[in-house]
Amino acid sequence: MKTSHPIFSLLRQIRALISGDKALFILLALSCSVLTFALYIYRPAFLTLIGLKATDAMLVVRGPSPAPPQVVIVAIDEKSVNEVGRWPWSREVTAKLIKSLKPARVAGIDIVFSEKQNAPADAALADSIKSSGNIVLGYFFRNDSTEPAPQESIDQINRSAVGLVNFIGSEAEIFAQPFPGLEFSGVETNIPALGRGGAGFGSFNADPQDDGLYRTAHLVYKFDSGIYPSLALSALSKYLGHDVVLNIAPYGIDGIMMGDRNISVDEEGALTLNPYGPGGTFTTYSAVDLMMGRLANDAIADKLVLVGVTERAVYDIRPTPVDSYFPGVEIHATVAGNVLQRRYLIHDSRVTVFDIVLVFLLPVILAVIIGLAPRTYISLAAVSGLMAALIAFDFYLFSSRGVKPDVVYPALSLVLSYLSCEAYRNVVVEKKSRYLKKAFSQYVSADLVAEIIKDPDKLKLGGEKRVVTVLFSDIRGFTTISEKLPPDELVKLLNAYLSPMTNIVQGERGLLDKYIGDAIMAIFNAPLSLPDHALRACVAAQSMLPRLDVLNAEWEAKGYPAIAIGVGINTGEAVVGNMGGELRFDYTGIGDTVNLASRLESLNKLYGTKIIVSGFTYELVKSAFVFREIDLVAVKGKAKPVGLYELMPEGEPSRELASAFSSALALYRQGLFAEAKAGFASILERFPNDGVSKLYIARCEEYLLSPPPLDWGGVYVAKTK
Template sequence: MNKFKKSLLRIVMGLVLTVLISGQVLGIYHMTFVTLLDNIIYDTRMRLTMPSGVDDRIVILDIDEKALAHPDLGRWPWGHDKMARIIDTLFEHYKIKMLGYDIVWAEQDKSSGLDVLKKLATNELKSVPEYQRALNEITPQLDHESLFIKAMKDRPIVLGYYFNSNDDALESGSPGDSLLPEGSLEGYQNTMTQWKGFGANLPSFVSQIMLSGHFNPTVDLDGVIRRVPLLAEYKGEYFESLTLSMLRLWSGIESQNPPLTGRMPDRLPGTATVPDVDPSNSKSQVALEGLKVGSTLIPMDSSSNVLVPFRGPRGSFPYVSLSDVFNKSADPNLLKNKIILIGTTAPGLADNRSTPVGGVFPGVEVHANLLAGLLDAKTGAIKANPGFMVAAEFVILALTGLILSIVIAVSTPVVSSVLAIVIASTLSILNVAIWNSGFVMPLASTLLLIALIYIVNMAYGYLVEARSKRQFTELFGQYVPPELVAQMAENPEKYSMEGKKATLTVLFSDVVGFTSISEQLSPKDLAAFINEYLTDMSTVIRSNGGTLDKYIGDAIMAFWGAPVETEQHATSGVLSALMMQKALVKLRQSFKEKGWPNIKIGIGLSSGEMTVGDMGSKVRKAYTVMGDAVNLGSRLEGITRQYGVEILVAEETYKHCTGIVFREIDQVRVKGKENPIKIYQPVGIESEVDEHTHNLINRWDSSLIAYRSQKWDDCENYLNELINDDPQNGLYPIYLERVKLKKLEPIDPNWDGVTKFDTK
């Protein structure tokens, strides 16, 4: 719960991001960069899943450089007579099934000079019968427009044209009859472009052909064509696209008013089919999501856009130069019973577009790809993006945001990274599965949300929490070993500088005879002397998890058990004292080489309840300990010299230690205290103390029992033997001197064996 509360701000930030991105998904507002990112994902998915290969059902007749260089064709535009010849050749010689033009025939062909001849016939040569007769004979050959009309009449040909959205757009030519009359889309959500004009074919041509259709694509924000509108709204009527006209013609359906549907059948496996909705029976507007052509349902959006199912890169359909058709040199098998689209790739004429599968892509091949998809619509070639996908995307986004906002906020960076990658990968796989089921679900918003929540949390962790950790480290780092600070920084809320009661172990150390030493050294050497000594001793203390409290001249004060709690505080403190004495041996050698005085230190340790925390004045504070147990530790350090030992520990410290061999030294009553305490000398780590030392300790214990029993002779004998066997130990002579003095006094039946110290 504490971790949750600590991370509440990060959780809220994640949820806010989720709400913001949800606005994009629900269409409340649009963020351009998200749309562009979705386009990139869509294009990548398209390229990875497109079938590739060549679809020879549709052949593109190319007005290419070869055709423009043909001596009988020449530069563009060609005469209508030449196109009439090409049409006749296609249907009569090559037996094609259908022809569509990605070209507009908006201008009359006056290249034959027939208009001039007719003008002469009504003026200068009006009275010349021979001229009139000759003109009548050659008129059928020179009337190129009539030749073109005759070639197109009663043949499955679709002419293309375009709409214009400019405010100053004009109406040129004739677009033919609309597919749907005005009012056909009442009750549907309609977001189609409102066109202002058009550039279409000559009315005389349109009147003779079966169908015509616009070839306007939908260009996305990045300039890429991914969709083509099947319908174009103009003055309330709805005109079909070139590819839709060709599909209807190919399907043998020339009747107008194809039924519209407001719902797409659900193609997800294992689900029921949603019935079509009749908007006339609906009280609210229905999303325009499909158009039926016969039994084929074509999915589209409310702007009537259809996603172009690109088969592959440029060249996914056969290309034949129109010059080869004109010469009848093209392969008949390539064209027989095929759908033909006429377009151009020639420089200067090229209708090149940017598509998901190529930056320079012939516009005519865009229509070929869409027409192929429409022909295969029953097999799901056209991807659908119905309205329920918005709801599905929103649910996924909301769940993702909720999960990530909570989990990442309370997790480590490693767990957060793994979780973000796993969720992003899972959603990507799910998205591909939905794509393969025939639907398109945008993915960018969800991936962006994952990235933002991850980045915001990592940035927050670095900028805010890392700063807090640095401050925490700076606060405790001067007292506590780095490894403990790192451990504490993982859960800083567990640690506080505020004062509290705790059972700890405190250590005091002091250099014996430091005043004399300081008099022997220059100020520079004295500073170096004390710095080197304090550094080595502090290193030992920190290596055992000790908290450095302070330096008082040559004295060191440290403690264990705070701020990091440990049950081994006494053992760690005593081990540090033993290691400090060992480190002092090496330090003496270093000092000797530098000509510095020999050094000895006394160490006192005490355990018990103390007050620990940040204490001091407004000017300066320190993380320190206070209490009777602290004072006792200081006093024990002071009396080490009176027992000839280097380390003394209080009874409570002795009781809390494990794995260390001790020698009981005495019972003492320090100043200000009535109750006596036992004091001990740590001899060494249990595994390192040999049998001889254990024997010495046992014999010492015997002498101590004799001493407290006032058996002075027995005690004196024990001590003399110990001095002989362990002459370096300063404790025995001190007790021997005590015994000699006691022997001069009468036996005191009230003596408790306690040594009293009246000074600190």
């Protein structure tokens, strides 16, 4: 009897493994991997936040570790405040503290002395800083400054500016890009008398992430024409005796060098903090004990000392993953310790490749197991086991190697694959399809109000002409938003938006005609008569905007993108009634009035407005709201121009803007384009975000170069529908 070669037996087993449903399981798993890989590239905010929380959990589980003995904190703590007095102390007392820091190799001061006191006190502090010779003074950058920084402030911090910058790639290409790190327009430094004696300077700016936790520390900042180090980096430079060297590439900051140390930072120059533990992990001495000579003679000798306020009533809390009451000065200490010990949390290109391999490998392993053993408990055990192995291995790399893999995306790919394969196996897709088909076939539009429900005879084809007010609203940039969100999240977002907007329309007794994707069409004065239909439509439009603000705040907390809407309102005659086929029809409206409302909604993008109403609607409600006329437009396909009015929020700023705009618009329509341009420019000084004024400035410039015909009448011809 003939036996087959082992290789052929193996091939047959592989073929059986990937045939039929087993192959489909693998294809489903790979599809989930591809989707997850796309998310990995795009990195949605909510997944990024989950990843951060996962790393936070690993930090907590890892526990504290010994802080480097070279780094010491001198704290202006509760004990110091109780003995010396409430902070801030007098300059004479602070001078005594500074003098006591002389044994340290370097002392970084996480405090800024930006205001003068009396001259003798300032002189005493300045003398102590100069005589110590080891003081790195702190300062901070800001973007809320309305005036340029004094030259003496710039001269002061320039002494510690990063002087060595290497450009990787084309220097011209790099300079054509914005600075990849944090850039500021203002700075608050120490008074000149104090700054002259400083051995160095560094910024103590700190920037939390979106959830309020401090996980990173920027080491360099851009201000004016220079690049400046953080307080910790400047102190380290003095401590190690090496200059800071910054490497910049077209994609961002490639690295920060200090002697033989290559500091691991991201493209913005931020170091991921590798905490040693909660607040108090570093060797910390009370400032009053140091000043009073109560410490051992060598307590701070040859150390890198960081001085900051930790007294609970006044110190700046910097919540971190390991401590919600983490003193700000320990952020600088953590940076110093990480650099001195080369103790970084690494996520470089090798770790990225590792993440991607797991995104594709784990789902395939799971799919093979599900295909070979199609039992729910087996597949559940398999996904649980793979997930546990993933978490355990990632934690091993994190805790013992300082490698920071991204556990979220391999885990997400694994879960998606499990759900997809299980759904297919249980014919979930077919069940859902039957359910959706039944739901749509039995659908009766909620647009039909009580009058129609009470009188079934109205449920027939046909219609009537009546004056109605039509409202169209649409989400701005919905296509872009839809590309950024997974389908299920997109549907959740859309439903969360449409539900309250629909309630607003129906609350004003409007008829929700239909949803057109992300757009809403509503009709007022049909099928029931509403004498104040135009007023109700405007009230509904104005109510949508603050409700959207509330939704955006909720979505931001969940990691969803914020959305903006535009609303168009028009009043006129339309044909309304039940339209459709014998098996399915809806109560709707058609005609030019409807079409114009839709066009008005789209014109918001041109004018930078939120709500535009036609002149027909305006005439009915002009005394009830704040309006401004924004244009007279010959809409494409229409011979007669239509007046456009912006429905504005209530309040004096809106009235002021409307009045100023009316004056400038009058000059524009008289053909006085230079004067009109000046008027619109004046408006922008008071209202810099007014898109309509910006548009008219561009038109004035165009007409100054190429004047319109004498009989133009101020009419703008819309180029699109």
